[in-house]
Every structure is written in C-alpha cells, then in structure tokens.
Amino acid sequence: xxxxxxxxxxxxxxxxxxxxxxxxxxxxxxxxxVILNRNPRFSIEYLQSxxxxxxxxxxxxxxxxxxxxxxxxxxxxNLFKDLYLSNYDILYFEYLKDPYSxxxxxxxxxxxxxxxxxxxxxxxxxxxxxxxxxxxxxLSSFTYVQTFSEAQKSYLKSKVHQQNAFxxxxxxxxxxxxxxxxxxxxxxxxxxxxxxxxxxxxxDVLIDAIELLIKRDNCNIYLTIAGNxxxxxxxxxxxxxxxFYDLRIGFVPNSEIPxxxxxHHFIVLPYQDVTQSGPLFDSFSFNLPSIxxxxxxxxxxxxxxxxxxxxxxxxIESLSSLLLExxxxxxxxxxxxxxxxxxxxxxFSSKFIASLYSNMFHKVFKNSKK
Numbered sequence: 001x002x003x004x005x006x007x008x009x010x011x012x013x014x015x016x017x018x019x020x021x022x023x024x025x026x027x028x029x030x031x032x033x034v035i036l037n038r039n040p041r042f043s044i045e046y047l048q049s050x051x052x053x054x055x056x057x058x059x060x061x062x063x064x065x066x067x068x069x070x071x072x073x074x075x076x077x078n079l080f081k082d083l084y085l086s087n088y089d090i091l092y093f094e095y096l097k098d099p100y101s102x103x104x105x106x107x108x109x110x111x112x113x114x115x116x117x118x119x120x121x122x123x124x125x126x127x128x129x130x131x132x133x134x135x136x137x138x139l140s141s142f143t144y145v146q147t148f149s150e151a152q153k154s155y156l157k158s159k160v161h162q163q164n165a166f167x168x169x170x171x172x173x174x175x176x177x178x179x180x181x182x183x184x185x186x187x188x189x190x191x192x193x194x195x196x197x198x199x200x201x202x203x204d205v206l207i208d209a210i211e212l213l214i215k216r217d218n219c220n221i222y223l224t225i226a227g228n229x230x231x232x233x234x235x236x237x238x239x240x241x242x243x244f245y246d247l248r249i250g251f252v253p254n255s256e257i258p259x260x261x262x263x264h265h266f267i268v269l270p271y272q273d274v275t276q277s278g279p280l281f282d283s284f285s286f287n288l289p290s291i292x293x294x295x296x297x298x299x300x301x302x303x304x305x306x307x308x309x310x311x312x313x314x315x316i317e318s319l320s321s322l323l324l325e326x327x328x329x330x331x332x333x334x335x336x337x338x339x340x341x342x343x344x345x346x347x348f349s350s351k352f353i354a355s356l357y358s359n360m361f362h363k364v365f366k367n368s369k370k
Contacts, residue, residue: 002027003089003361003362004028004086004087004089005024005030005089005091006083006090006091007033007094008033008092008095009033010037010095011034011036011040011041013094013095014034014041014047015041015278016094016170016278018173019350019354020353021056022056023354024354025056027358028090030056030057031086032056032057032058033060033079033083034058034059034060034061035063036062037063037066038064038066047060048060061076061078072100073100076104080101080105088112089365090112090361090364090365091113092116092361093105093114093115093116094118096115102134102141105138106141110141110143111364112364113143114144114145114360114361115142115146117139117156118275118276119152120145120152120153120156139156143164144166144364145164145166146168146360147165148276149169149276149301150167151296152275152276153165153167168353168360169276169281170278170281171281171348171349171350171354172281172284172285172345173282173350174285174350175258175285175286176257178259179258179259180259180263182262182265184331188220188221188222189222189265189323189327190264191264191265191266191268192261192266192268193206193226193227194279194282195227195279196229197228197229197231197232198229200271200272201231202270203231204235204238205270205315207235207239208316209316209319210223210320212316212317212320213324214240214244223244223246223268224246224247224248224260225246225247226248226260228251232249261282262286264288265334267279267280267283267289268290268291268292269293270293270311271292271295272295272313272314273297274293276297284341284345289308289334289341290307290308291308291309291310291311292309293310293311293312293313293314294310294311295313303344306337306344307344308337
C-alpha cells in the first residue's frame with residue numbers, strides 16, 4: 001500500500017519539483033497542489049500537461065489578488081479543507097508565505113508534516129518585518145524541516161533550535177534540447193549572469209570587475225545578462241563599454257535556456273548572500289562551470305579550481321583578477337574543468353535526489369506511528 005503524500009508547492013518552485021515528482025509518484029500516492037499567483041511563471045496548461053504525462057494527481061489553486069489579500073481566503077479555506085479531509089500520511093509544505101496558509105497549517109499534526117525551507121536565512125533585500133516574523137513562526141511550528149544545503153541546516157539549528165532537519169539539495173533538471181555548440185574559449189571568454197536581478201546578487205560587482213579589466217586594456221571577456229528584476233535600473237549605468245555586453249533584459253522562455261547556457265563558458269554568481277542557488281543547479285544540468293563568491297551556500301557545491309572558481313565576496317579586485325586568470329585558460333584546460341564538473345554533479349541526479357525525499361517521507365511516517 002502506497003503512502004499518501006500531499007506535496008504543496010507554488011509556481012515559483014515548479015521547476016524544482018518537476019525533476020523529482022514523477023519518480024516519487026512511482027513509490028507514493030502523490031497529490032501535487034500548486035498555488036499560482038497573479039503572474040505565474042508556469043501556466044495551468046503546462047502543469048496539466050506535465051501531470052497527465054506522468055500520471056500525477058494535480059490540484060491548482062489560483063490566487064486572484066496579492067498573497068495576503070482577504071479575497072484569497074476562500075481559496076485557502078478550500079485548499080486546506082481538502083488537505084484535511086483527504087487524510088494524508090505525509091504533508092510536505094514547500095509554500096507557507098502568507099498568514100492564511102500558515103494559520104491553516106497549524107491544524108495538522110507536527111508528526112506528519114514537513115516544511116521544505118528554501119530560505120532559512122532570508123536574503124539581505126528581504127526587509128519586511130512582517131515577512132521576517134511570519135518566516136520565523138513557520139520554521140518554529142514544524143518538527144521536521146528540510147533544508148537544501150548544510151549551510152542552511154546549520155543556521156536553522158542555531159536560530160530556531162530545530163533538531164529534526166533533513167538536508168536534500170536541489171536536483172539537476174532535464175537539460176532540454178540543445179541546438180548549439182559551446183564556442184572555443186581561445187576566441188574569448190563568454191560568461192553568463194542569469195536570473196532575477198536583485199541587489200543581493202551584486203551584478204554591479206561583476207560589471208565593475210569587467211570595466212576594471214577594460215580600463216587596464218586586459219579584456220577579452222564578454223558578459224551576457226539574461227533576466228530582469230528590481231535592481232536593473234540601479235546597475236545598468238555601470239555599463240560603460242557596451243560592446244562587451246549582450247543584454248537580454250526580460251523573461252527568458254524555458255525553450256531558450258538550453259542554448260543560452262550552452263553558448264557560454266561559465267555562469268557567474270557574485271551574490272553577497274545565498275541560501276541555495278537555482279541558477280547554480282541549472283548550470284549543473286548543462287555542465288556549465290561556475291564562478292561564485294565565497295559564500296558558504298556556494299562553496300558547499302563548488303570545488304575551487306576543479307569544478308569551478310571562487311572569489312572574495314563583494315570584492316571587485318578579487319573578481320577581476322580571477323576573470324583575468326580564467327580568460328587565459330586554453331581549450332584543453334577548460335575541457336578538464338567541464339569533465340570534472342560532469343563527474344561531480346552525478347550525485348545531484350533527479351533519481352538520487354528523489355531517493356532522499358523517499359527516505360525522508362518514510363522516516364517521518366515511521367516516527368508518526370511511535
């Protein structure tokens with residue numbers, strides 16, 4: 001008899017869920033609940049198509065207003081009434097970012113529920129006091145919490161004194177269709193900044209490092225900026241020498257991501273703080289080495305000089321020196337890094353990561369019967 005598992009997520013985590021859900025559904029009776037906000041990353045049609053192809057039971061909750069609006073209360077009421085009446089063996093919550101979902105979650109036994117905490121330590125640009133209070137309350141209300149890195153687990157135990165923490169990292173994703181060849185690095189170093197442009201990601205440090213190399217007449221490095229976010233207007237004026245940049249400001253369709261990654265040599269993640277990084281694990285999926293700041297959430301997953309490279313957080317000089325050094329690597333040296341990365345990331349396969357979720361679900365269920 002399969003265990004009944006409710007997997008409650010949100011559209012912002014769909015790309016995290018998809019690699020593992022079909023594998024988990026072979027072992028468990030999964031119902032996938034997805035909360036869609038007003039401007040979702042994934043359409044209902046996309047979710048339905050995936051669920052039907054993988055024989056996964058899907059229930060979509062559409063929010064009509066901002067997360068905290070009272071207008072959404074009936075939607076949350078119906079959602080949690082369904083969760084309660086369905087009598088699940090395990091309830092896995094990946095989303096509890098509003099007071100309604102948090103309050104309803106309190107009615108479920110701590111012995112059967114797990115919270116997947118993507119950001120135990122919130123990012124430095126998350127300044128709302130109400131968000132911080134709610135975040136701490138959610139973490140404190142669960143006996144079982146899953147973090148996505150050892151760094152986040154350590155922070156959880158120090159701040160919330162959570163003793164039942166599981167560490168399960170993100171999974172590699174289906175790479176999709178690649179129609180391009182990666183260019184020869186001897187003809188110039190092509191680096192990529194991908195994703196949301198937020199202040200804590202320090203795109204300004206990356207741009208200033210490249211501008212510093214240009215000023216010193218030492219630059220054969222070309223940066224693509226693909227994505228958008230609230231901090232773009234604050235950093236775009238830092239670009240002085242436009243010929244070294246390829247700007248793709250806006251939403252990047254999923255169909256374009258494989259070729260975007262494959263036409264660069266490195267992804268650069270100059271963040272000043274990090275929990276776990278979706279773009280880093282995207283780069284694993286496309287076997288694209290990374291250049292990262294020396295934050296614990298990065299160095300846990302990057303072997304400096306072997307599968308990627310690490311520089312000093314927020315240091316323009318450190319990053320520019322590293323970029324100059326990397327730009328002098330020949331194609332043979334680059335291929336060695338790519339091969340090392342390919343071997344290293346085998347442990348993040350969707351099959352293996354799904355097995356860790358399976359172990360977690362079984363352990364919590366077993367404990368609930370004691």
